[in-house]
Amino acid sequence: MAEDAQAQLRALIAAARRIVPFTGAGISTESGIPDFRSPGGVWTKMKPITLQEFVASEEMRRESWRRRFQSEDGLTGAKPNAGHLAVRDLVASGRARCVITQNIDNLHQDSGIAGESVIEIHGNATYAKCLECAERHELAPLSGPFIEHGVLPACRACGGLVKVATISFGQAMPEDLMARAKMETLAGDLFIVLGSSLTVYPAASLPLLAKRNGARLVIINRDPTEQDEIADLVIHDSIGKVMAAALA
16 A cells, blocks of 8 residues: 555544444454355355245255354354554544444444444344344254254244344345434445445445545455446555554
8 A cells, every 4th residue: 555545544544533434244254254146155155035035944044054053154253453443443432423234244243333333224143133033043052952953943922934133135224323424424424335246236435425425435446346437545455454554
């Protein structure tokens, strides 16, 4: 990364009144979590299961839980990296009020950010929810009966279908979280994209919303994105390295 780009990033962060970090898969690949969409990613090796398939088919529910409990999503054992810690430091300092994330790996919470300050617009894979009553279920009590006896998880409150608390294909985005993400986006004057390809909507509309509202836009991502041309600063480099240096 060029020194002038690093200097620009430092200056933008220093001048910002309220920073909005927005994270995608790229920040977590630096923790060893495989990307879902890129070549060689999880979805090139196994087809994602839609919500409709999960609801309609016991076989698909069984396959979904098998993947999760056999850790085929690559989440098990991952730890926050320097990029996550930089976001944590922004929130801890008050420069950012929250982080908006497309990730489902819980690494922002593991880095030390309080759960209420993490807006997970694509859900979370480290626990489950009932599709009927939204009762939360931790994974550990569900894993033993499934692995040892093939018992599919059912809701302890209403008996409904229980699914990992991620937003599956065919599942509606959480309206309350998207509304909050938009509100936070509009409140910021510096929007920093960290590791998102910006191809998945409506999440990818947030940087556009920030820019239209007058915020400065920074994109730090390994590969070019469709929104690079409207950004105030684009850096193609390691997120952890760039952000750690910017906040040093």
